[in-house]
Amino acid sequence: GRFSIALAGAAAYYLHQHSVESKKASQINASKEIGIKTEPDLEPKFKSKSNSKAKESPIYAVDFTSTTFTPSETSNIPANPTPTKSKTISSLRSRAKRTPKVFKASKPVKKTSTEPVLTKTTVDLLESQIYIFYTSLTGTSQRIAKSLNEKLNNLYNLKNPPKLLSLDDDVDDLEEYFLKTPKQNGDTKNIYVMVLPSYEIDSPIDYFLDHLTETYNDFRVDKYPLKSLLGFAVLGLGDSESWPEKFCYQARLADKWLGKLGGRRLYPLGEVCMKYEGEPVANEWIQNFAGLLNDNEPFYLDDDDFEDSDKEEEESDSTDGDGETLVDVEDMGDIMKKQGTDGLKSEAKEMVSKNSPTYKSLTKQGYSIIGSHSGVKICRWTKSALRGRDVIVQGALQAHYQKIKQMRGVPGIQMDRFEEAFKVKHAALSLVGEPISYLEISSLIKNELHSRGISSFLVCNAQHPDNLRSLCKVTQLYVSIDAPTKTDLKKIDRPLNSDFWERLMECLDILRTVQSHQRTVFRLTLVKGFNMDEIKGYADMVIRAQPSQIEVKGATFCGSSTGNGNPLTMQNIPFYEECRKFVINLSEELKSRGYDYEVAAEHAHSCCILIAHTKFKINNKWHTHIDYPRFFELVESGEEFTDMDYIKETPEWAVWGSKEAGFNPLDVKFDRKAEKLKKKKEREEQARIALEKQQITQES
Numbered sequence: 212g213r214f215s216i217a218l219a220g221a222a223a224y225y226l227h228q229h230s231v232e233s234k235k236a237s238q239i240n241a242s243k244e245i246g247i248k249t250e251p252d253l254e255p256k257f258k259s260k261s262n263s264k265a266k267e268s269p270i271y272a273v274d275f276t277s278t279t280f281t282p283s284e285t286s287n288i289p290a291n292p293t294p295t296k297s298k299t300i301s302s303l304r305s306r307a308k309r310t311p312k313v314f315k316a317s318k319p320v321k322k323t324s325t326e327p328v329l330t331k332t333t334v335d336l337l338e339s340q341i342y343i344f345y346t347s348l349t350g351t352s353q354r355i356a357k358s359l360n361e362k363l364n365n366l367y368n369l370k371n372p373p374k375l376l377s378l379d380d381d382v383d384d385l386e387e388y389f390l391k392t393p394k395q396n397g398d399t400k401n402i403y404v405m406v407l408p409s410y411e412i413d414s415p416i417d418y419f420l421d422h423l424t425e426t427y428n429d430f431r432v433d434k435y436p437l438k439s440l441l442g443f444a445v446l447g448l449g450d451s452e453s454w455p456e457k458f459c460y461q462a463r464l465a466d467k468w469l470g471k472l473g474g475r476r477l478y479p480l481g482e483v484c485m486k487y488e489g490e491p492v493a494n495e496w497i498q499n500f501a502g503l504l505n506d507n508e509p510f511y512l513d514d515d516d517f518e519d520s521d522k523e524e525e526e527s528d529s530t531d532g533d534g535e536t537l538v539d540v541e542d543m544g545d546i547m548k549k550q551g552t553d554g555l556k557s558e559a560k561e562m563v564s565k566n567s568p569t570y571k572s573l574t575k576q577g578y579s580i581i582g583s584h585s586g587v588k589i590c591r592w593t594k595s596a597l598r599g600r601d602v603i604v605q606g607a608l609q610a611h612y613q614k615i616k617q618m619r620g621v622p623g624i625q626m627d628r629f630e631e632a633f634k635v636k637h638a639a640l641s642l643v644g645e646p647i648s649y650l651e652i653s654s655l656i657k658n659e660l661h662s663r664g665i666s667s668f669l670v671c672n673a674q675h676p677d678n679l680r681s682l683c684k685v686t687q688l689y690v691s692i693d694a695p696t697k698t699d700l701k702k703i704d705r706p707l708n709s710d711f712w713e714r715l716m717e718c719l720d721i722l723r724t725v726q727s728h729q730r731t732v733f734r735l736t737l738v739k740g741f742n743m744d745e746i747k748g749y750a751d752m753v754i755r756a757q758p759s760q761i762e763v764k765g766a767t768f769c770g771s772s773t774g775n776g777n778p779l780t781m782q783n784i785p786f787y788e789e790c791r792k793f794v795i796n797l798s799e800e801l802k803s804r805g806y807d808y809e810v811a812a813e814h815a816h817s818c819c820i821l822i823a824h825t826k827f828k829i830n831n832k833w834h835t836h837i838d839y840p841r842f843f844e845l846v847e848s849g850e851e852f853t854d855m856d857y858i859k860e861t862p863e864w865a866v867w868g869s870k871e872a873g874f875n876p877l878d879v880k881f882d883r884k885a886e887k888l889k890k891k892k893e894r895e896e897q898a899r900i901a902l903e904k905q906q907i908t909q910e911s
């Protein structure tokens with residue numbers, strides 16, 4: 212058996228009440244039939260009987276990837292970095308489309324590698340020459356830049372003392388640093404750290420930003436002059452109260468253009484409001500940045516990243532849709548130069564190439580983080596798991612942190628969320644095997660998770676009654692209910708045990724009795740044409756187990772292929788409306804039989820709806836959320852407690868029927884297309900005004 216631990220920081224766990232992963236699609240293969248219903252024993256028994264009988268020790272592989280799917284491959288970190296493949300003319304894109312002198316070249320063909328190329332970075336950041344640039348009108352940025360300088364100067368293992376330069380006084384010619392870059396002895400490379408305020412009014416920052424954009428747009432010079440840097444980071448200072456719309460906007464622009472000019476982002480852009488947060492937060496950024504210099508985690512960012520950020524703009528400008536790219540003849544020099552130098556001299560590739568199958572496979576398995584979980588699938592954890600529970604949790608945490616660190620260079624990462632992701636708050640023990648069949652599970656939960664203040668969401672498939680009976684207190688105990696009848700369940704889950712139905716029934720009884728003190732949650736994943744019709748069968752199970760809540764989620768489409776035995780198509784993915792209908796019918800069925808369950812909350816975006824027992828509705832307000840601090844207080848007290856002792860009011864935006872339908876208004880959805888459209892409209896409007904002005908001048 213295998214199970215996975217998915218870890219999440221606080222910020223990313225806003226879905227904690229409702230998030231349900233869809234079941235592995237290939238497991239679902241069913242038709243409908245009326246099943247056997249057994250009358251439940253309705254006598255609750257509150258005393259827990261522990262099953263201490265140790266059976267033979269099984270072998271556990273730990274899957275730290277997505278909780279929905281375990282790939283068959285593992286990725287290795289090869290000892291030797293794979294060199295960057297040389298680029299061809301065709302791998303370079305044109306800039307703005309110009310006429311009339313054009314060469315035709317085929318669309319970029321990126322070489323892909325089937326070999327995983329996740330490698331440790333070969334360069335030691337501590338060996339670099341750090342330049343701290345700042346510009347300051349009223350002295351704040353200068354002060355912060357000085358404390359950054361001091362902090363770095365005090366790093367005993369930093370080889371070269373940093374250089375502090377005012378863009379206003381010490382840098383006469385921006386080209387010396389932002390077109391060429393200073394040459395150092397030997398292999399020493401430069402790191403640029405910028406401390407920049409933002410000014411709505413004209414200031415020297417405009418001049419600096421103009422220089423960056425002009426360099427980028429100047430077809431005569433290398434488009435990526437800052438590629439020779441080891442990396443850069445920008446700390447922005449501003450005032451979010453007085454300039455909410457333009458808060459730190461110039462630091463953001465600097466961060467963007469330095470990236471576009473080929474710089475590698477070493478650390479997320481800092482945006483500090485000097486009015487509210489002030490120097491402590493700026494110093495926190497400094498502290499974290501300094502910490503990262505000591506870190507030799509590989510960068511998520513690879514050589515292609517800065518090009519990708521251009522891509523969208525260029526693609527949107529381009530009307531050329533025939534698979535070929537027009538290359539301006541004036542760009543040819545640039546292209547030739549790149550072909551000659553990049554391919555031969557560029558340093559060893561440090562990360563999985565964005566276009567490689569490995570990258571795609573890893574990200575698909577959950578490699579993205581901030582808020583979610585550690586997408587690592589490294590076989591050494593499998594070995595670690597054999598050594599015992601301590602190694603499992605430590606390994607999971609380590610892998611989680613490692614993955615977060617790798618995200619530090621990705622454009623758009625928010626510093627506060629990045630830092631928050633290091634504070635693991637929640638662990639989901641779930642899927643692909645049974646976490647409760649791990650003999651040490653209770654000890655792992657108590658001693659490794661709860662003692663660290665990490666909550667535990669445990670998912671089981673109700674096939675191991677003995678283990679379920681002896682399970683310790685968890686924050687939330689999920690039971691997957693994949694089908695409402697015996698026949699359907701057999702087809703859908705293809706259970707290993709012939710007495711699977713009896714086991715399920717026994718587990719449901721345990722939930723109602725021995726484990727009724729737990730916050731128990733049924734999780735139903737709806738698949739159209741497979742398990743959505745037998746409402747009565749589900750109602751029977753709810754009555755038998757009397758769970759605290761029922762989470763219902765429409766299955767998500769993960770692609771289908773005839774080769775992997777997955778019969779699902781988009782036709783099997785229910786619409787949100789169909790899920791709504793399902794939960795209404797189920798709660799009405801329960802009501803009609805005298806059981807008090809109602810639809811309580813929803814998260815339309817994830818096609819996820821929560822039915823809860825009405826005991827969670829206090830003074831007409833739903834309390835389906837978890838009060839985590841209270842949970843840990845209760846755990847620490849050693850006293851017995853129930854699911855009702857750590858409840859928290861459901862926020863209005865999550866309540867069933869709210870206009871937000873579960874979308875937290877604080878989490879602004881970034882709509883790239885809408886953003887582009889907005890910008891386009893702004894440009895058109897500006898052009899129209901300019902034209903009008905011109906006409907007025909001509910007329911007068």
Ligand SMILES: Cc1cc2nc3c(=O)[nH]c(=O)nc-3n(C[C@H](O)[C@H](O)[C@H](O)COP(=O)(O)O)c2cc1C
Nearest residue numbers: 347348349350351352408409411449450454458459
């Ligand atoms: C006239 C003026 C305009 C400003 N405009 C902005 C702005 O557009 N966005 C922002 O975030 N902060 C703005 N600020 C706040 C400054 O960026 C902030 O006070 C910063 O810490 C000043 O740094 P300095 O002392 O190094 O010049 C503005 C401040 C002044 C005085």
